[in-house]
Amino acid sequence: MALLALSACGSSTSSDSGSGGEETQTVDGIVGTREIPDFATVLTDADGNTLYMTDAESSGTVACVDGCTDFWPPVAATQSDLPSSVDGVDGTFGLVDRPDGTEQLTLDGSPLYTFAEDSGPGSFTGDGFEDDFQGTHFVWHAVTADGSAPSSDQTGGGYTY
Known part of the structure; x- marks a missing residue:
């Protein structure tokens, strides 16, 4: 993996070649983008993990709490x-106050999360994933850079907790 520092303010670019083709990641601070071939350019955290949002949370509302955050860690900011x-x-980008008193990163008011079951940078197994926590049904989506729906044939799993 090649890593090139672009500036002293925390920006970097890296590339990896995998079986799906070349992936490129750019990070500026706590948010970056990663181009995943045959999928989309997705938002990532600084470590390259795909960011997700859910249909169950509207602007300024946090529904993923308690056990939900074991699987879907909030992006603290x-x-x-x-x-x-x-x-x-x-x-x-903005912030929302979580019920536990911490602040969470948002995009256009939607809280952002990573997925604990992703295997690392470039993984997006949470896209299309459905689960239920405390009576709330969640459908999760990888956050694309342009706001469009990802072009994945992947269907996430589903669980009730």
Whole structure:
């Protein structure tokens, strides 16, 4: 894996070749993008993990709490972490207060998460995943840079907790 530092402010670019073709990641602070061949350009955390949002959470509402966060860790952030923009990303980053008092990164008001079952950078097994926690049904989607639905034939699993 090649890693090239672009600036002292925390931006970097890396490429990996996998069986699906070349993947490219760009990170600026706590948010980046990763181009996944035959899928989409998705948002990632600084470690390259795919970011997700769910249909169950509307603007400013946090429904994934307690046991849900064991599978879907919230992307924690503070005002000083907040990116003003990320190249190629349509939307506005913000923060939402979680019920436990922490702040969580949002895109256009939707809280962002990673998926504990993803195997690492470039993995997107949570896309299309459905589960239920405390009576709330969640359908999860990888967050694409342009806001479109990912072009995956993958169907996520489903569980009730």
